[in-house]
Amino acid sequence: MLKVGFIGLGVMGKPMARNLLRAGYPLAVHNRSRGPVEELAAEGAKAAFSPAEVSEQVEVVITCLPDSPDVELVALGPKGIIEGIREGAIYVDMSTISPVTTQKVAKALAERGAHMLDAPVSGGQEGAINGTLSIMVGGPERAFERCLPLFEAMGRKVTHVGGTGAGQIVKACNQIVVGMALTAVAEALVLGSKAGVDPEKIVEAISGGAARCWALEQRAPRMIQHRFEPGFKAAYHYKDLGIAMDTSRAFEVSLPASGLVYQLYGALKAMGRGDWDHSAIVTLIEELAQTEIASG
Amino acid sequence: MLKVGFIGLGVMGKPMARNLLRAGYPLAVHNRSRGPVEELAAEGAKAAFSPAEVSEQVEVVITCLPDSPDVELVALGPKGIIEGIREGAIYVDMSTISPVTTQKVAKALAERGAHMLDAPVSGGQEGAINGTLSIMVGGPERAFERCLPLFEAMGRKVTHVGGTGAGQIVKACNQIVVGMALTAVAEALVLGSKAGVDPEKIVEAISGGAARCWALEQRAPRMIQHRFEPGFKAAYHYKDLGIAMDTSRAFEVSLPASGLVYQLYGALKAMGRGDWDHSAIVTLIEELAQTEIASG
Numbered sequence: 001m002l003k004v005g006f007i008g009l010g011v012m013g014k015p016m017a018r019n020l021l022r023a024g025y026p027l028a029v030h031n032r033s034r035g036p037v038e039e040l041a042a043e044g045a046k047a048a049f050s051p052a053e054v055s056e057q058v059e060v061v062i063t064c065l066p067d068s069p070d071v072e073l074v075a076l077g078p079k080g081i082i083e084g085i086r087e088g089a090i091y092v093d094m095s096t097i098s099p100v101t102t103q104k105v106a107k108a109l110a111e112r113g114a115h116m117l118d119a120p121v122s123g124g125q126e127g128a129i130n131g132t133l134s135i136m137v138g139g140p141e142r143a144f145e146r147c148l149p150l151f152e153a154m155g156r157k158v159t160h161v162g163g164t165g166a167g168q169i170v171k172a173c174n175q176i177v178v179g180m181a182l183t184a185v186a187e188a189l190v191l192g193s194k195a196g197v198d199p200e201k202i203v204e205a206i207s208g209g210a211a212r213c214w215a216l217e218q219r220a221p222r223m224i225q226h227r228f229e230p231g232f233k234a235a236y237h238y239k240d241l242g243i244a245m246d247t248s249r250a251f252e253v254s255l256p257a258s259g260l261v262y263q264l265y266g267a268l269k270a271m272g273r274g275d276w277d278h279s280a281i282v283t284l285i286e287e288l289a290q291t292e293i294a295s296g
Numbered sequence: 297m298l299k300v301g302f303i304g305l306g307v308m309g310k311p312m313a314r315n316l317l318r319a320g321y322p323l324a325v326h327n328r329s330r331g332p333v334e335e336l337a338a339e340g341a342k343a344a345f346s347p348a349e350v351s352e353q354v355e356v357v358i359t360c361l362p363d364s365p366d367v368e369l370v371a372l373g374p375k376g377i378i379e380g381i382r383e384g385a386i387y388v389d390m391s392t393i394s395p396v397t398t399q400k401v402a403k404a405l406a407e408r409g410a411h412m413l414d415a416p417v418s419g420g421q422e423g424a425i426n427g428t429l430s431i432m433v434g435g436p437e438r439a440f441e442r443c444l445p446l447f448e449a450m451g452r453k454v455t456h457v458g459g460t461g462a463g464q465i466v467k468a469c470n471q472i473v474v475g476m477a478l479t480a481v482a483e484a485l486v487l488g489s490k491a492g493v494d495p496e497k498i499v500e501a502i503s504g505g506a507a508r509c510w511a512l513e514q515r516a517p518r519m520i521q522h523r524f525e526p527g528f529k530a531a532y533h534y535k536d537l538g539i540a541m542d543t544s545r546a547f548e549v550s551l552p553a554s555g556l557v558y559q560l561y562g563a564l565k566a567m568g569r570g571d572w573d574h575s576a577i578v579t580l581i582e583e584l585a586q587t588e589i590a591s592g
């Protein structure tokens with residue numbers, strides 16, 4: 001079996017690494033704080049003390065980190081993955097970061113004879129725990145095929161979407177659609193509710209037709225009940241929409257509606273609600289209308 | 297069986313009236329142009345020559361008209377429904393119009409002892425022909441119950457959402473979510489495509505998760521292939537979002553994202569594309585980015 005390394009054992013990374021361990025892969029692990037490392041070591045993983053120490057002993061090294069600068073540091077910084085990585089080995093970045101950073105890291109690793117896949121996920125902590133993530137993979141076909149069994153141990157839907165960076169671009173597309181659908185449902189519920197209609201009735205009446213979407217089915221109930229424990233944090237969605245903005249600038253694309261929704265999530269974060277679920281965008285729309293959704 | 301009248305035999309009204317006729321209801325019909333009247337008369341309907349001539353002979357009179365001024369004219373104008381309507385009769389308006397107009401018409405009819413239901417539909421011409429419309433009904437409970445068999449002859453999902461005007465308000469909510477989801481999918485596909493990813497791959501990768509929606513499943517293929525025969529015309533969606541705007545003003549609600557999408561549909565109409573399917577919003581986003589989506 002492939003020898004695998006995993007760096008970044010946070011809310012997403014730890015359960016993903018655990019699923020690889022359970023699938024039988026020999027696993028070296030590293031994390032800035034040592035708690036999760038010791039936890040996984042107790043379950044059979046090998047503890048490492050730097051990214052380079054992970055990469056020098058494995059054929060595939062995976063990261064799952066918060067943002068672009070973290071990936072750049074862990075991959076290319078001092079004692080980074082690049083210092084230990086073997087020729088022919090594969091670096092798989094499962095973080096959600098800028099495709100521009102992905103390109104830069106891939107280029108640096110290529111000079112050492114290593115390959116890179118960008119493989120961001122969606123499906124949240126629940127998907128990470130249950131191994132039901134959607135995984136969007138960019139990078140060379142052969143590297144994708146070698147890593148497919150690993151992806152299948154962590155996710156349910158794995159799609160190879162194109163060359164280096166394509167996974168990150170598709171993830172940005174995903175976050176645009178999700179953020180805008182949440183905003184649409186929020187505006188619809190606030191309008192209908194302030195105009196005197198029971199929001200539960202709105203959801204019931206429009207769910208069957210062209211308005212049907214995950215945001216309406218899975219998040220309208222939270223909006224109506226004001227239950228905003230995450231889920232997926234608004235601050236992360238703001239960060240992800242920022243990646244979409246960076247990408248739109250890099251490729252000269254103008255996204256008027258995505259840009260507006262990005263700014264609304266920025267306001268939500270500024271209001272101190274970055275740690276709430278992203279469906280809390282409804283609270284901003286409520287405040288603009290000086291109302292609160294109330295179920296009849 | 298209830299004696300029914302139907303006024304407004306357009307793209308939607310004619311097949312809806314036909315479904316009532318097929319369900320066995322005695323039906324009086326009227327339309328400004330006479331072609332559809334004669335067509336339905338040949339199938340067993342009774343031709344009338346004014347709205348008043350319809351309303352004086354039936355227990356339930358239905359309209360399906362383009363916009364608020366048309367409803368006001370047909371209901372309250374010279375030889376209008378109000379001139380013939382019987383005490384205790386029910387007027388059902390299945391047009392998509394402003395809830396403010398609905399309130400006004402209902403009030404005028406109440407003074408004549410008649411009741412009103414607002415019952416806009418979604419599901420398009422196909423739903424009208426097949427009797428599979430979603431129908432969102434506002435108005436008094438007893439009137440709703442009397443008309444329910446009629447609605448069930450025309451639609452599949454019938455929801456009583458509240459008092460007078462509530463049907464129109466929920467329809468406005470529906471059009472907000474649909475218009476914004478279409479715009480979201482358009483922006484995602486243009487970004488991804490210009491950044492070099494095959495748009496078919498984007499749809500495939502994100503359809504299974506939180507981005508899933510009718511717009512992605514049913515309209516992304518049209519966007520990619522540039523097939524914009526309606527469907528549902530962009531000019532109608534612009535009109536419907538205008539109703540949402542009017543409603544937001546009437547109830548003091550601020551809808552930043554819906555307002556932007558409204559303006560984008562206004563631009564699409566100004567570009568001469570009002571007769572195209574509403575998914576043609578992608579052509580506007582393409583032009584902003586000076587690109588065309590191209591499938592790999």
